[in-house]
Each structure stands twice: as structure tokens, then as C-alpha cells.
Amino acid sequence: MRWFASLPGNAAARLGLALPVDSRHALEYVHGFRVSGSTGSAVPMAARGVHLATIAHVHALEVLDSRGRPTVEVEIVCDDGARGRAILPSGASTGAAEACELRDGDPQRYDGLGVQRACRNVEEKIAPAIVGRNPAEQFALDAVLLELDDTPQKTALGANAILGVSLAAAHAAAASQGVPLYRHLHRLWSQARTRATQQQGRPAPSVPPPAMPTPMTNMISGGLHAGGNLDFQDYLVSPRGAPDYATGLEWIVRIYNRLGRLLSEAGYEGRLVGDEGGYGPRLANNRQAVEFVVRAIEAAGLMPGEQVTICLDVAATHFFDGQHYRLAATGDRSLSSDDMIDELESLVDVFPIDSIEDGLAEDDWEGWQRLTARLGSRVRLVGDDLFTTNPRRIAQGVERHAANAALIKVNQIGTLTETFAAMDTALAGGMTCVVSARSGETEDDTIADLAVATAADQIKIGSIVRSERLAKYNRLLRIERELRTPAGK
Ligand code: PGA
Numbered sequence: 365m366r367w368f369a370s371l372p373g374n375a376a377a378r379l380g381l382a383l384p385v386d387s388r389h390a391l392e393y394v395h396g397f398r399v400s401g402s403t404g405s406a407v408p409m410a411a412r413g414v415h416l417a418t419i420a421h422v423h424a425l426e427v428l429d430s431r432g433r434p435t436v437e438v439e440i441v442c443d444d445g446a447r448g449r450a451i452l453p454s455g456a457s458t459g460a461a462e463a464c465e466l467r468d469g470d471p472q473r474y475d476g477l478g479v480q481r482a483c484r485n486v487e488e489k490i491a492p493a494i495v496g497r498n499p500a501e502q503f504a505l506d507a508v509l510l511e512l513d514d515t516p517q518k519t520a521l522g523a524n525a526i527l528g529v530s531l532a533a534a535h536a537a538a539a540s541q542g543v544p545l546y547r548h549l550h551r552l553w554s555q556a557r558t559r560a561t562q563q564q565g566r567p568a569p570s571v572p573p574p575a576m577p578t579p580m581t582n583m584i585s586g587g588l589h590a591g592g593n594l595d596f597q598d599y600l601v602s603p604r605g606a607p608d609y610a611t612g613l614e615w616i617v618r619i620y621n622r623l624g625r626l627l628s629e630a631g632y633e634g635r636l637v638g639d640e641g642g643y644g645p646r647l648a649n650n651r652q653a654v655e656f657v658v659r660a661i662e663a664a665g666l667m668p669g670e671q672v673t674i675c676l677d678v679a680a681t682h683f684f685d686g687q688h689y690r691l692a693a694t695g696d697r698s699l700s701s702d703d704m705i706d707e708l709e710s711l712v713d714v715f716p717i718d719s720i721e722d723g724l725a726e727d728d729w730e731g732w733q734r735l736t737a738r739l740g741s742r743v744r745l746v747g748d749d750l751f752t753t754n755p756r757r758i759a760q761g762v763e764r765h766a767a768n769a770a771l772i773k774v775n776q777i778g779t780l781t782e783t784f785a786a787m788d789t790a791l792a793g794g795m796t797c798v799v800s801a802r803s804g805e806t807e808d809d810t811i812a813d814l815a816v817a818t819a820a821d822q823i824k825i826g827s828i829v830r831s832e833r834l835a836k837y838n839r840l841l842r843i844e845r846e847l848r849t850p851a852g853k
């Protein structure tokens with residue numbers, strides 16, 4: 365029996381398993397909020413005599429991301445002087461079901477990519493509704509945001525406006541309480557899971573303490589992220605056998621450097637990198653790319669499969685024409701879903717691959733079911749475009765046995781509360797979670813804390829060069845040290 369078969373009343377339908385519903389309904393269901401006319405109260409914390417900071421100012425600023433494209437920065441200032449800031453990432457290989465990234469469309473500025481409208485929405489429409497609220501009441505705050513924009517993909521205000529506020533509030537709340545962000549997020553995550561299970565009548569989950577995720581790191585970039593001719597988007601490594609995060613990071617850097625050398629020695633470009641910092645060589649085909657990564661692991665003195673596994677992000681939506689998967693790098697082959705599954709299985713048979721993301725296109729649900737039946741017991745099949753961090757789509761994946769892991773990108777869904785709902789839905793359905801950055805990033809390192817707070821299995825940040833990536837890797841180093849060091853030392 366699927367976990368939701370025992371849900372009370374029409375709960376399964378409200379989660380989107382039978383009826384098309386928007387994410388607000390999933391949110392109401394999962395977290396027990398009445399979004400309309402709602403919002404939580406400050407009573408519980410006040411009753412405990414805890415100081416209640418309130419939001420005094422909300423600022424938004426158009427800044428630039430790692431591709432030089434405008435993005436939204438939000439800063440929240442509390443009445444006690446605490447501040448929280450968040451800068452939003454931006455994808456290139458976006459899923460159709462993602463929340464809306466509101467752009468100005470004014471060709472006179474940034475080729476139409478400006479985000480001044482989203483910034484105005486923050487300051488003029490959102491700020492008046494949240495000033496005076498306690499930023500620590502994240503679920504109530506997000507409920508207000510979802511009330512202001514109740515469109516399914518946040519097209520009214522823009523998910524970039526909404527998420528900026530949602531994340532900045534979490535930072536401000538952590539600062540006001542004098543705790544690291546991951547501690548504050550862990551508290552929220554525990555509450556979110558408890559509420560969800562109460563609502564659904566599931567047994568209470570044991571929420572693990574904050575824990576370090578294993579990185580999944582880009583070595584070679586293809587697809588829409590690099591100028592080479594590889595069909596698949598990312599060829600990654602994961603130091604599954606590393607005793608701790610810092611050691612795993614050293615392994616990754618070693619492999620990356622060996623790979624650059626191997627590529628150069630073989631006459632390929634081993635220095636120029638794609639959007640996420642992975643090498644972008646013009647290799648002959650996908651198989652050759654995986655071979656190079658395996659050789660680099662060996663050249664680093666590590667054991668492929670034992671200590672370091674290979675992961676792929678196929679990003680198949682972007683070479684699917686609605687009928688066929690068109691692999692240009694290998695003689696413009698046109699493959700059916702079943703041919704693609706054969707192709708992926710042939711790679712898993714030969715190489716130490718333990719994870720394949722978006723092996724099929726975002727709406728090829730039947731294909732995903734067959735893929736999961738065939739390879740699900742051998743590898744993680746991660747839904748990115750398939751799920752777009754949407755609790756309803758993840759619940760559908762659980763129901764249909766399509767995929768066994770969910771990629772979690774906060775800006776695909778647009779609030780912290782819904783991100784937690786997506787992760788809870790995945791975990792309750794037996795899936796694992798991979799917290800992920802986007803190809804367009806900034807110095808914002810929130811996802812490092814999110815991955816630790818939720819004890820996510822893996823984190824996918826891109827490669828280990830370029831500071832927008834290292835902001836997260838380095839934040840994880842600091843968190844690991846904090847988790848090891850007794851308080852106050
Ligand atoms: P994106 O790609 O950020 O360009 O969407 C990242 C991924 O597909 O995982």
C-alpha cells in the first residue's frame with residue numbers, strides 16, 4: 365500500500381494525486397495551514413518568554429549572478445537590529461513546471477533580463493504585508509506570501525520576489541536568535557515534518573540532527589551549460605567512501621586537477637570551464653566523458669565505485685523533441701524512451717555510476733516508470749525537471765514509482781515552507797533528497813545550511829572552482845567544524 369492510501373478524507377486528492385491542484389493546496393495539506401485569511405500567531409514563543417523580533421524593513425536590490433545576469437537580493441532588517449539577506453540563483457535548463465522567474469522584458473536594460481519589477485513587488489507589495497511580523501514564524505510568513513500570489517507558478521509577484529523574502533526572513537530570524545542558520549532551519553524542518561505527519565496520520569518520523577551531506581560535484585559539463593558537443597549536461601563524482609566532508613572535498617579537488625591534466629595530455633581543452641565550473645572539452649561522446657572521469661579518479665589514487673562514484677545529470681528534457689531523444693554527439697541518433705533506457709543501462713553496466721538525474725524528459729512519466737523498474741534497484745534515479753521541487757509532482761512520482769530521489773532547488777518552488785513540503789513528500793515516499801544549486805549562482809550560501817539542517821543525502825553545487833560554488837563548499841567546511849567542536853570553543 366502506498367503511504368498516502370491511508371490518508372484521511374480527500375487528502376490524497378488534495379495532495380494532487382488525483383486532482384490537479386496548485387501548490388498552495390499541497391501546502392495547506394502538508395502543513396495544516398489555512399492559507400486564506402490565515403496565518404499563525406506569535407503566541408507559542410511569546411508564551412515562553414522568548415524575545416520576539418519583528419520585521420522593520422524589507423529592501424530589494426537588483427544584483428548580478430555568476431553569468432552576469434540580473435537577480436534579486438532581498439534584505440530584511442528587524443527591530444532588534446538583526447539582518448538577513450538572500451540572493452536568488454537562476455537556472456538555464458529549467459523545467460516547464462518551475463515557479464516563475466519574473467523578468468522585466470525591457471530590451472533597453474540587460475537584454476530584457478532585468479528584475480526591477482520583482483524588486484518593486486518586494487518593496488511595494490510584499491513589505492507592507494510582512495512588516496511587524498516575527499521572521500521566525502516562517503510558515504505563517506510564507507502563508508502570507510502565498511496569499512499575496514496564489515497563482516500556481518507564482519506569476520503574479522514572481523517566485524524571485526517571493527523566495528527572496530522567504531529566505532531572507534530565515535536568515536534574519538537566525539541572526540536575531542544568535543544561532544547559525546542551519547540550527548534555525550533544523551528547528552523549522554522538524555516542525556514541518558511533525559505537522560505533515562500529523563496531518564496525514566503517518567507515524568512520526570525521526571528527524572535526524574543536522575548532518576553533513578555528501579557532495580556530488582561536476583567534473584565535465586555538456587548540454588546547455590557548456591559550448592562543447594556533449595549531450596548529457598553533467599558528469600559528476602561523489603566521494604561516497606570519504607570518512608568526512610573535508611576529506612571528500614580534498615579528493616574531489618585532486619580528481620578535478622588530474623582530469624584537467626588528462627584532458628590536456630589527450631589534446632582536449634582541459635582548462636576552459638562551463639557555467640558550473642566543469643571542464644567543457646569537445647569530446648566525441650558521452651561514454652568518452654565518463655571514461656575520462658573514471659581515469660581521473662584512478663589517477664588521483666582513489667578507487668572508482670568504492671571510494672568515489674560517478675553521477676550523471678542527463679537533463680534529457682533538453683534533447684527530447686516530444687517523441688524522440690536526439691543525441692547529437694553520437695551521429696544524431698534518434699532514440700525512443702526504451703532505447704534511452706537501454707543506453708543508460710549500458711553505461712551503468714560498465715561504469716561505477718550510482719546516480720542518474722533526469723535520464724528521461726520531464727513529462728515522459730511512462731518512460732520514467734519503466735526506467736525505475738529497470739534500474740531503480742541499482743542506481744539513484746533523480747527527478748529534477750521531472751519534479752521541479754513540487755510536492756504534487758513528487759507525490760505523483762511516489763505513486764507511480766517514477767524515480768527514487770528528488771533534486772531540491774529552492775527557486776523551482778519559491779518558498780521555504782514548500783521546499784520542506786517537497787522534501788517531506790519525497791522522504792515519506794521512500795525517496796532520498798539531493799539539495800541543489802543552479803547553473804546561475806551567487807555568493808549566497810543558504811543551500812549549504814539547508815542541506816545540513818535537513819540531513820540531505822547529497823548536495824550538488826557544481827564544480828570546485830568559481831567563487832559562487834566555493835561559497836557553499838566553504839560554508840560546509842565551516843559547518844562541519846562547528847558540528848565537531850563543542851559549543852563556545
Ligand atoms: P540549471 O541546471 O540550474 O541550469 O537548471 C542544473 C541542473 O540541471 O541540475
Ligand code: ZN
Binds near residue numbers: 722748749
Ligand atoms: Zn538537472
